[in-house]
Amino acid sequence: MTEATGAGVPEELTVAVLGGTGPQGRGLARRFAAAGVRVVLGSRDAGRAGATAADLAAATGGDVTGDDNRGAARAGDVVVVAVPWDGHGELLAGLREELAGKVVVDCVNPLGFDKQGAFALPVEEGSAAQQAAALLPDSRVVAAFHHVSAVVLEDPEVAEVDTDIMVLGDDREATDLVQALASAVPGMRGVYAGRLRNAHQVEALTANLISVNRRYKAHAGLRVTDV
């Protein structure tokens, strides 16, 4: 397995996680903080973000603080969007100014659920990441972290997160940085996996991994072979 990352994570980098009190956001924040990356959790409720941040700082020994989503967006150099699909567009449309010039990492999976499990929802712009790019023309939008299980991320017994992270985007510097961020987490590896126009299927594939999880009682991830 070769190093699929670009350079490492700059020491002074601050990563904001919007939706940082939900399982996915909280789990990613935990892993970034444990890897020595400075993290600002964002949430609709700044108090709740602060409480979760304090828990994560205590659990990881890392530098984690909390704020409302706007404050977190302002504080982050890289801003991870880990909010539910419902509300995704509205939140981002209101943060265009705060997110201008920044690397915005969309990890939202537009999925529906019924008795037969999960399925991909149609998205007018093609994908959640393309919606973000349309709403944030001054930001550098990257799609990543769709497939990693929140249960695994949040499990303190899991020392290495056994999955590759598919990183998509049209800005090479931005995708390199997000690959490095992913690869900073023990076990994880950021792998470039195409342009933003090919984000839909990466988001939608989460529905398949949910099917895998049901069938095999697993928390499935993906590894890209021959890379």
Place this chain on the structure above:
Amino acid sequence: MTEATGAGVPEELTVAVLGGTGPQGRGLARRFAAAGVRVVLGSRDAGRAGATAADLAAATGGDVTGDDNRGAARAGDVVVVAVPWDGHGELLAGLREELAGKVVVDCVNPLGFDKQGAFALPVEEGSAAQQAAALLPDSRVVAAFHHVSAVVLEDPEVAEVDTDIMVLGDDREATDLVQALASAVPGMRGVYAGRLRNAHQVEALTANLISVNRRYKAHAGLRVTDV
């Protein structure tokens, strides 16, 4: 890594490969034959199918014969559809009777290509596999073998094909059989990955693997972790 397969491949099973003289079909046929599975190659041109079959039989020591697509469809218990997307619907519509009651394995990726690489084409039925299911109401349609590189399949130096095969379908017995067929090939493993309604993103993900291959000069495959 647990055994994700169902039971093994029945000894008397015949696998037909439509489009068996193209790289993907020929590569899959080679691996099935080498694994001891009886194979009938189908092609528009029966003579060409026969010649390719003779080559594969000599190369693998397996039981490989050739016929036109109709004759192969008639001969197979499991019929793998490895034709180009352009012509997929027309071919299947003409084989409804021959394919009735059979397990039809669609491995077609509806992709377009331009200067920026590959991208997913829209499919009215949702996916190539769902188009097959719509055209073949009397068959048991399974989607599988989308991501495995033809170059790897055809390379006699490659002893083990390092990839999992995502197997999708709504008929448990059929998906179990196709998982077993995939797992009969050294290195490969069939993993159940959802219902046919979630086939689009699995087909479309091939565009991302093409991006991976370009960036890393690789022949990428996928492994599902924790299964």
